[in-house]
Amino acid sequence: MSAVAIVAAPPRVSEATTEPAWVRRVLIAVALAFLALFLFVPLVAVFAEALKKGVAVYLAAIVEPDALAAIRLTIVAAAISVPLNCVFGVAAAWAIAKFDFRGKNLLLTLIDLPFSVSPVIAGLIFVLVFGLQGWFGEWLRDHDLKIIFALPGIVIATIFITFPFVARELIPLMQAQGIEQEEAARVLGASGWQIFRRVTLPNVRWALLYGVILCNARAMGEFGAVSVVSGHIRGQTNTMPLHIEILYNEYQFAAAFAVASLLAGLALLTLVLKIVVERRVAAQAGGATR
Amino acid sequence: MVFSRALLKRHSVLPGFDLALGFTLLYLSCIVLVPLSAAFLKTFTMTWPAFWDAVTAPRVVAAYRLTFGASFAAALVNAFFGLVVCWVLVRYEFPGRRVVDALVDLPFALPTAVAGIALTALYSGNGWIGSLLPFKVSFTPVGVWVALTFIGLPFVVRTLQPVLEDLHGEVEEAAAILGATRLQTFGRVILPIVTPALLTGFALAFARALGEYGSVIFIAGNLPMVSEIVPLLIITKLEQFDVPGATAIAVVMLVASFVLLLAINGLQAWTRARQGR
Numbered sequence: 231m232s233a234v235a236i237v238a239a240p241p242r243v244s245e246a247t248t249e250p251a252w253v254r255r256v257l258i259a260v261a262l263a264f265l266a267l268f269l270f271v272p273l274v275a276v277f278a279e280a281l282k283k284g285v286a287v288y289l290a291a292i293v294e295p296d297a298l299a300a301i302r303l304t305i306v307a308a309a310i311s312v313p314l315n316c317v318f319g320v321a322a323a324w325a326i327a328k329f330d331f332r333g334k335n336l337l338l339t340l341i342d343l344p345f346s347v348s349p350v351i352a353g354l355i356f357v358l359v360f361g362l363q364g365w366f367g368e369w370l371r372d373h374d375l376k377i378i379f380a381l382p383g384i385v386i387a388t389i390f391i392t393f394p395f396v397a398r399e400l401i402p403l404m405q406a407q408g409i410e411q412e413e414a415a416r417v418l419g420a421s422g423w424q425i426f427r428r429v430t431l432p433n434v435r436w437a438l439l440y441g442v443i444l445c446n447a448r449a450m451g452e453f454g455a456v457s458v459v460s461g462h463i464r465g466q467t468n469t470m471p472l473h474i475e476i477l478y479n480e481y482q483f484a485a486a487f488a489v490a491s492l493l494a495g496l497a498l499l500t501l502v503l504k505i506v507v508e509r510r511v512a513a514q515a516g517g518a519t520r
Numbered sequence: 521m522v523f524s525r526a527l528l529k530r531h532s533v534l535p536g537f538d539l540a541l542g543f544t545l546l547y548l549s550c551i552v553l554v555p556l557s558a559a560f561l562k563t564f565t566m567t568w569p570a571f572w573d574a575v576t577a578p579r580v581v582a583a584y585r586l587t588f589g590a591s592f593a594a595a596l597v598n599a600f601f602g603l604v605v606c607w608v609l610v611r612y613e614f615p616g617r618r619v620v621d622a623l624v625d626l627p628f629a630l631p632t633a634v635a636g637i638a639l640t641a642l643y644s645g646n647g648w649i650g651s652l653l654p655f656k657v658s659f660t661p662v663g664v665w666v667a668l669t670f671i672g673l674p675f676v677v678r679t680l681q682p683v684l685e686d687l688h689g690e691v692e693e694a695a696a697i698l699g700a701t702r703l704q705t706f707g708r709v710i711l712p713i714v715t716p717a718l719l720t721g722f723a724l725a726f727a728r729a730l731g732e733y734g735s736v737i738f739i740a741g742n743l744p745m746v747s748e749i750v751p752l753l754i755i756t757k758l759e760q761f762d763v764p765g766a767t768a769i770a771v772v773m774l775v776a777s778f779v780l781l782l783a784i785n786g787l788q789a790w791t792r793a794r795q796g797r
Contacts, residue, residue: 247692249702254612261608262620264601268670269626271648272638279641318547325540331527337544339785343552346777348731350751351559351770354758358558363763365558390551412534422535444628451631453734458755471633471734478637478738487641490634497629501622 276494280487291477291485292492299465300473300489306381307456307469308449311388315445319396320438324426327404328412338401344393352390353458356383379461384469387455392445399441400434403511407433436514440507447500451493559774562767574768579744580753584772586661587750591729594668599722602676603714609677610684624677627670632734639667640738659741664749667735672725679721683714683791716791723787727780730773 248254281288291297322341326334344352358364360377370377377383411433415425431438453471460467468476470489477486528537563571574580608614609621627635643650643657643666650657657663687710695705733751740747748756750773757766 247689247696248611257604258608258612258614261601261605265605265620265624265673267649268666268673269623272635272642272670273623273626273630275638275642275648276634279638318544321540321547322544324536325544328534329532329537329541330529331537331541332529333527337548339781340548340552342781343556346727346731346781347556348733348751348770348773348777350733350754351731351774354754354766354770355555355559357758358562358763358767359555361763386551390555393551409532409534416533416535425534426536447629451629451634453631453633454731454751457733458758471631474633474637475738483641486637490631490637493631493634497626497631497634500629501625504625505618505622 273494273498276487277491279483280491282487283484287484288488288491291482291488294485296465296468297473297485297489300468300470301492303381303384303466303468304450304470307384307388308446310385311392311449312442312446314389315392316396316438316442318393319398319400319441322397323400323404323434324430326401327407328409341394341397344390347390349391349452349454350458352455353387356387356390356459360386378459379463379467381467383459384456384467387459388449388452391452391455392449395445395448396438396441399437399444403434403437404430433514436507436510440504440511443500443503443507447496450496556774559767559770562764563771566764566768570764571768574765575772579748580750580769582745583748583750583753586664586747587730590661590664590668590749591726591732593665594672594729595722595726597665597669598672598676598725599718602673602721602725603680603718606677606680606684610681624674627673632671632732633738635670636667636735636738639663639670639735643739658739659743659747661740661747663739663741664736664747667739668729668732671732671735672729675724675728676718676721679717679724679791680714683717687713713794716787716794720784720787720791723780723784727777727784730776730780 249257322337325331326337357378359366360370360383361367362371362378364378366377377386411429412425415429420428450469451471452469453475456469457472457475460469460472462468462472462476464476470493474486474489474493477483477489527541566574605624609617609624640647640658640663642648643653643663645651645656645658647658655662657666691709691713692705695709696702700708731751733749733755736749737752740749740752742748742752750769754766754769754773757763757769
């Protein structure tokens with residue numbers, strides 16, 4: 231910058247590679263107006279509608295038994311599906327980032343597949359497999375096992391929807407980090423588990439954490455897929471998003487938005503953690519790889 | 521064991537390849553591949569005329585038209601405003617820029633049902649925004665478009681951002697020195713460089729919108745033939761115990777998604793090639 235400033239007066243340089251001040255102001259105004267209309271106002275509306283009838287109504291809607299059951303079910307479903315996808319993400323990233331093998335690109339595409347499947351279709355395919363008319367339907371009924379319209383169905387649909395999140399965060403970072411450190415550890419006599427725990431894990435821990443956070447946010451908020459497999463039994467198979475739908479359809483708007491505000495709070499927390507983690511990742515990589 | 525070793529292109533001293541790849545493939549098959557194949561296998565049990573009738577019934581065709589049309593319109597609007605938003609975030613300094621940057625990801629993090637009821641409340645006749653507008657938004661196809669625009673918003677911004685950040689002043693300086701106006705520089709230099717990323721973002725937003733359910737059903741009103749989207753139609757068929765009918769429509773949508781996925785992969789390869797140059 232300073233070298234350029236010696237050659238020409240600063241205002242003229244900035245004129246050439248940026249826009250006039252009025253254009254800048256108009257563009258900023260357009261961008262902010264668009265974001266306000268589609269992002270900020272809806273977010274504010276969730277909290278405003280939730281508190282419209284006062285704090286007492288807000289709290290009553292959250293501690294109501296069906297709401298508490300929905301919160302509990304949402305937490306249980308996330309607590310099962312997130313760790314499973316976390317283990318999968320680490321395994322997939324280890325194979326893809328640390329080894330060179332045939333079919334790697336195909337595998338990467340297949341891992342991303344759940345992103346391009348509609349949540350409703352994700353629910354449908356598990357109905358086709360485990361539902362009464364499905365592949366295992368009769369066998370499950372004969373053995374008195376329930377998957378669809380019960381917790382296992384909700385968990386498996388959630389796993390499908392959140393399948394790629396951890397793997398997607400880890401793979402690019404681990405590929406960028408290469409394998410020299412792991413090879414050095416191996417030569418020095420470390421076992422596979424030691425290499426992973428002492429070398430790889432510290433290098434990727436922030437990206438792993440962010441993948442888990444994203445996976446969790448999506449798991450707790452999933453609506454379409456869970457809606458198909460849950461059966462909407464109040465107090466039993468309703469997750470928080472399904473509970474919101476029922477309240478809303480019963481015109482209990484304040485209560486619906488009260489439960490929704492909890493999920494909106496989770497979303498905001500996710501975004502804050504994202505910023506923190508991104509800074510850590512950038513600091514760890516020295517700002518070079520990301 | 522032997523099989524996975526045969527896949528390796530290069531020998532590695534690192535352990536754990538068999539276990540990691542084996543587990544990955546097993547988990548992928550159980551959760552994704554086998555269940556997805558169920559949808560296709562189910563349609564094979566239908567006769568061809570039955571399948572054709574299920575996927576071309578007038579109500580289904582109306583739903584395709586709405587879903588694809590509204591998704592396209594939403595992705596188009598997102599491509600334009602996404603470019604503006606991304607440009608402003610990367611190039612300009614203004615108060616609150618970092619907060620705005622972080623909030624762009626909100627549609628990724630906010631559950632779709634929450635977004636759905638919030639947008640419905642805002643755009644209904646007596647809502648904050650709906651009461652200001654001269655036309656109806658909630659419970660019309662316009663409402664569907666609003667919800668899909670919200671859902672697709674981050675895709676264009678996040679795909680463009682790294683490309684715009686990498687775009688250093690040199691080429692723009694060169695264009696300016698050669699006598700180009702700022703508008704010419706944008707149209708002839710900047711736009712061609714960001715086009716692959718812009719198209720990728722557009723395609724990602726479009727693909728996401730095609731399958732979207734949660735944020736749409738509250739605001740759409742769900743009138744058959746008018747404001748009923750395909751995913752809702754699939755659920756309706758399931759609730760009427762028409763599993764083959766629901767599956768047939770799902771297969772059509774899956775094929776559309778897979779074609780889009782291939783297109784997106786191609787676009788991303790093109791983006792990388794452009795950036796690598």
